Amino acid sequence: MDFNTVSDIVRLAWLAGASCFVIGLMRMNSPATARNGNLLSAGGMAVAIAATAILLFARPTADGSVNGTGWVIIVIGVLVGGGAGLYSARTVKMTAMPQLVSLFNAVGGGAAALIAIDDYLGLKAAPDPQINVATVLDIVIGSITFSGSLIASGKLQGLIAGKPIMIPAGRIVTVALAVVTVVGAIFLWAGNLSVPVMLIILAAALIFGVTMVLPIGGADMPVVISLLNSFTGTAVAMAGFVLGNDVLIIAGALVGASGAILTKLMADAMNRSVLNIMIGGFGGGEGTQTAVGAGGSVRAIGADDVAIQLAYAQNVIVVPGYGLAVAQAQHAVRELAELLEDRGVDVKYAIHPVAGRMPGHMNVLLAEANVPYPQLREMDDINPEFDRCDVALVVGANDVTNPAARRPGSPVSGMPILDVDHAKSIVVIKRSMGRGYAGIDNELYTNPKTGMLFADAKDGLAALTAAVKAL
Amino acid sequence: MDFNTVSDIVRLAWLAGASCFVIGLMRMNSPATARNGNLLSAGGMAVAIAATAILLFARPTADGSVNGTGWVIIVIGVLVGGGAGLYSARTVKMTAMPQLVSLFNAVGGGAAALIAIDDYLGLKAAPDPQINVATVLDIVIGSITFSGSLIASGKLQGLIAGKPIMIPAGRIVTVALAVVTVVGAIFLWAGNLSVPVMLIILAAALIFGVTMVLPIGGADMPVVISLLNSFTGTAVAMAGFVLGNDVLIIAGALVGASGAILTKLMADAMNRSVLNIMIGGFGGGEGTQTAVGAGGSVRAIGADDVAIQLAYAQNVIVVPGYGLAVAQAQHAVRELAELLEDRGVDVKYAIHPVAGRMPGHMNVLLAEANVPYPQLREMDDINPEFDRCDVALVVGANDVTNPAARRPGSPVSGMPILDVDHAKSIVVIKRSMGRGYAGIDNELYTNPKTGMLFADAKDGLAALTAAVKAL
Amino acid sequence: MSPELLSALTVFVLAILVGFAVISKVPATLHTPLMSGANSIHGIVLVGSMFIAIEATDLASQLLSLVAVAFATMNVVGGYVVTDRMLQMFKKKPVAPKTVDLTAEQAEG
Amino acid sequence: MSPELLSALTVFVLAILVGFAVISKVPATLHTPLMSGANSIHGIVLVGSMFIAIEATDLASQLLSLVAVAFATMNVVGGYVVTDRMLQMFKKKPVAPKTVDLTAEQAEG
Ligand SMILES: NC(=O)c1ccc[n+]([C@@H]2O[C@H](COP(=O)([O-])OP(=O)(O)OC[C@H]3O[C@@H](n4cnc5c(N)ncnc54)[C@H](OP(=O)(O)O)[C@@H]3O)[C@@H](O)[C@H]2O)c1
């Protein structure tokens, strides 16, 4: 089979792969087909990569010989990178996934930048404008995502303080870096070939990524990661222009665009505008545990009393939060719920879009505990039902229930919350009067309707289950 | 400006136009943005066509002279076609729109076919395979849509009997035609250049279009039109391959694919599979007016009695049907509804997806009468509420309320229906015991809970309004 | 395979994917307008018709192209106008039925 | 503008449109998995990295390409695996919450 036929087939294979990416993403829009969609996408990736290997192998080299070192590089790189990726992905804890995704995003952006850098170093003369533009853009965007995603990952992991870090004169620095980058880029686009300038741009972009993400609070990291993800897509598309390779262009642009939409969706779910987030938002990281009454007395309540309330309620709404995740109490809560249902109580779960530490965190946890999907209700669905709810059982949730969000002037102001305070009676399971992510007091706890069951979520629920059984 | 620059700009303009088509379609997915989406799409079309004119004008001809006749043809064609399109679109009645769309679809397919035919007649030798394939496909698909859409349009217009027309040995004929087409196509693809064979294929495809649509009942026409619409898109894409023109390929493929999805959605709404429709379904056309009791006595009821029922009901669900459209009673029904609401009655409209003669027919009519959008409820939303509904007021609806659909063996079996019979009391306004589209009796009318108000929808509603006012 | 064909094919496939993705869960209300809107879009065939009209030299293709241009224009103009007429019916009402639904329930319950 | 660039541009624009169209109203549950899934897709940069690795002659580009290949592979492999792990959580349950909602109302009312 002559090389032309091979390369034709390879190109078709790339096209097929790209199509798999698209259809895969489509299927990932609904829970039922999501997993299969991801597998399809992975299949497409396998095809595209295999095809590439074949092309490179069949391709006649200048001196007809096979470039051994090239293959060695590829094999080693694949083994190392693949191993690292596989291991980390397999072993990461459920709650640590967002920062891992951010890490993968960083390396992806890095690879895209490296392609352009390598290409640029190899240049003898300034390439035609459009290539030149693509190359520089690839370097800039790729570097920003690389450093930015690493910071984001570090913040979620807790390696870097989650609360906004204000660099002295941060804004000025950031702006200055941006200016440097732009000027340098224009200089190169003007048709000058200069490696030093390229390196300056590279450095400026890398630092820019850091200064861009540092001032943003951990609470907004998921949105930031999604935005950087979209950046990486764009960088990869640029790399596609540099190498004149369609599949990179398609896949990159696909991620760039879909990532942008997704970022908006996520920001909307936290009721923030993307811009407003990038300029730096609330979310100071893990709540300080220092107990603060903040006026108004708190009514502590015992497991037995709660058990009776629950057992004789008509309908109960469970409000899970970050605490449930920390305590890994998802199974405990399901047990209690089933017990109550056997006694004819109607139990539902109120899922706030940003409860926990990643979007959909609660759904993921409860699904893991086999809580029937229909019992999980999105915020807008369930909020009106609190008025008719006998007992709202808040388990390790705080900010997402804080009525202060309805008033301006609080750090959570504007965030849509669960109308827990509309319930006839409220029970909150948490360890102390400790604060949540936003680091503010929650007047729900001082509400006369509210009883506080101070306990670790898991233990507290276990106690309740026992008490209900004992009735 | 040299020609290359011009053609570059023109190509970019085409790309921009194509993008407008896509974004336009996206915006047409939701009622709020739909109209603006259509305008955007139209704008893109204007850009694409203007760009083409510029390109053709700037293009250096063989002998340097401008091809006068060519421009004359274009101008005349545009004037004639544009005038016809504009006039018919402006003057058509709301209810006649589907057949007009079908007509436009026919001419579109025809144009696509003509391009390939013209191209083929101009050939000196068989072109390279892929062009050859595209040309023949264009001719075949284009012709099928042309004749098929004309028949579909005729059926909806009533020029051709709506009820399935069985050609003697129809199936055999259809299959034979298909065979001829395929064999001919293969012969040409084999690299033979033969105008006669091309003409045979053309003829076969045209007749095939007719025999394909004739046996299908009018009830399914909307789905058929949508399918043919998708065909036209494909034909246009093929024309794009023939002329090596990207914008035709993009727009054509876009319509081909989205049309296919849409066809499936429409078929689902009528709870039929597309295949099962194409093989010929129910729907005998306008109901025979011959009154048939079909066992079980019918209870006729007067306007005054109905008025009292309505005025003192807690909630009323209006079920509009084709009869409402025929009688143009949308304003009359809104009036009555508003009157009732002023009296504190909660009024909703139950919209069956295929009530009337085109999908969304009822929404369109009622929206025209300014019925508040929130009062219009889709079938799945409203069905559970019939159990709590005091009076269901059926206005000129028949098949979509026929409980026979729940049992197998009836022509409407399997079609999801509105659970009107669950209402505490039922009132039906129609002129007689005449049948609906499916041409079968409706046992709802013999249901003891049902009172029949025999009248034209408009008059009946007016009478009711008067009676309620009089209370 | 010529590079032109390859890129044409790529474009073709991508456009198909767009087509599949662009139609999401549409309310039945919009089925007919959407169909009509898509129908107008394939009026783009007018561009092709103009090409063959300009290149037409013999009578046959002059007639064919005349018909083609007329047909295509009818498709474009009529299509967009009738679609717009269908859509004029929709007054922009932000209220989503679902929320209304819930409030309604509230009122009752 | 070279025809290659033009077609590349066309492909680019179309892919962007696909990207916009492909994400419709997604339940918040799926935001993170979707992000992660898209994140794996840009691992396609591995293809580019392989090209520069094969063409690498001097030490500099050999090192650069080695890192690029390793990075890209990590993106691909890790991305898909972690996404799959997230999605394993979803048991396929056809019941749409809304219908359940209504039946629930029925039960109460
Ligand atoms: N979902 C996302 O995308 C995302 C991402 C980042 C940040 N955020 C932010 O995170 C917050 C989420 O709100 P949330 O209400 O879910 O959580 P939260 O506001 O962070 O509150 C969690 C509460 O759980 C309690 N808790 C901790 N460990 C516990 C344990 N073992 N047992 C029982 N209780 C325990 C803590 O109180 P005690 O110490 O007194 O027990 C804490 O007040 C929002 O502010 C959101 O903006 C969301």
Ligand SMILES: NC(=O)c1ccc[n+]([C@@H]2O[C@H](COP(=O)([O-])OP(=O)(O)OC[C@H]3O[C@@H](n4cnc5c(N)ncnc54)[C@H](OP(=O)(O)O)[C@@H]3O)[C@@H](O)[C@H]2O)c1
């Ligand atoms: N929506 C679509 O896409 C589509 C397209 C084509 C066909 N269809 C089919 O059409 C049917 C639609 O069902 P439908 O219930 O809306 O209509 P229908 O079943 O066709 O019944 C309409 C009824 O309205 C009555 N009527 C006619 N003119 C009237 C007037 N001036 N005043 C009062 N009543 C009048 C007729 O009874 P009287 O003669 O006794 O008055 C007739 O029984 C379904 O079978 C559907 O499959 C739907």
